[in-house]
Amino acid sequence: MTAAEAHGLRYVALGDSQTEGLGDGDDIAGHRGWADRLAEHLARHDPELRYANLAVRGRLASQVRAEQLGPALALRPDLVTVVAGVNDLLRPRFDADQVAGHLEAMFAALTAQGARVATLTFPDITRVIPIARPLGSRVTALNDRIRHAARSHGVILAETGHHPVVTDPRMWSPDRLHASPLGHQRIAAAMAHALALPGSDDTWSHPLLPPAAPLRTGRRAAVAELRWAAAYLGPWVGRRLRGRSSGDGCTPKRPHLLAVQAPPEAPRGQGE
Structure with missing residues (x-):
């Protein structure tokens, strides 16, 4: 019996707002998020699991x-x-090699210590935020480098980037920057599948039913984009201009390894 089997698996999540869980809960009741959901899946099969979440919103890879x-x-x-x-x-200044270098350094350090490491690829955000079309090539470049770094260090990769379901509007919160509760559930299911956890399968990649409503076009689409920009893009740009971040003053929500109470239902890729 290994130390992990004797004392329970130790799972730690690193990242930014998606891993913290924004879009799945709120700052008053608390954020759940895909990493919490994955921890709950793990706890169904390992009651001694302990889980820490060090992610903080707004953080860059560095x-x-x-x-x-x-x-x-x-x-x-x-x-x-x-x-x-x-x-x-x-x-404005994005260097895919530099960002991937920080990710690879983390992969190297963690795997060298004996940890099993998992990551994912990102969806085409231009399908979610049309005005972000110039960023499409950045997503492609970063995903290519993530794949290379993962292969180099034996890191498990959840290929969430190229499945059409990940850009379904229902997978995203109103700000289009964070996953919705359903989106977080799908990300957790994708990670569980990549890790080959008991009870996991590829249903997370299946289209949502019923199909999404057709996208707005013409004047209605323009009005909707303007409203979204005023509500979400404007404040984001304002913080950037002031040199501020949504994570200023924030600390990890779960900095210590703590036990996880597994809910009774098993996570499924189709939603809750």
């Missing part, structure tokens, strides 16, 4: 590495998920 890698290594995890880079994609 900040995840600088702020979260050391504490993660200190927790001696058996399983680690590392998901970062989207905040970098949205910055």
Whole structure:
């Protein structure tokens, strides 16, 4: 029997707002998110599981590495998920090699310590945010480098980027920057499938039913985009101009390894 089997699996999640769970809950009741959901799946098969979530909203890949890698290594995890880079994609100065370099450094350090590491690829955000069309090539470049870094270090990769369902509007919260509760559930199911966990399968990649309503066109679409920009893009740009981040003053929601109470129902790819 291994140490992990004797004392319970130690799972640590590193990342930004998606891993923190924004879009799945709120700052008052708390955020659940895909990493919490994955931990619950793990706990169904390992009642002794302990889970820490070091993710903080707004963090760039360099900040995840600088702020979260050391504490993660200190927790001696058996399983680690590392998901970062989207905040970098949205910055005016984006260097795919530099971002991937920070991710690869985390992969190397964690796998060298014996942890099993998992990550994912990102969807085409231009399908979710049409005005972000110039960023499409950035997503492609970063995903290519994530795949290479994952192969180099034996990191498990959930290929969530190229399945059409990931750009279904119902998978995203109104701000289109964070997954909805259903989106977080699908991400957790994708990770569980990539990790070959008991009870997981590929239904997370199946289209949502019924099909999504046709996208708006013409004047209605333009009005909807303007409303979205005023409600979400404007405040985001304002923070950037002031040199601020949504994560200023925030700390990890779960910095220590704690037990997880598994809910009775098993997560399924089709939704809740």
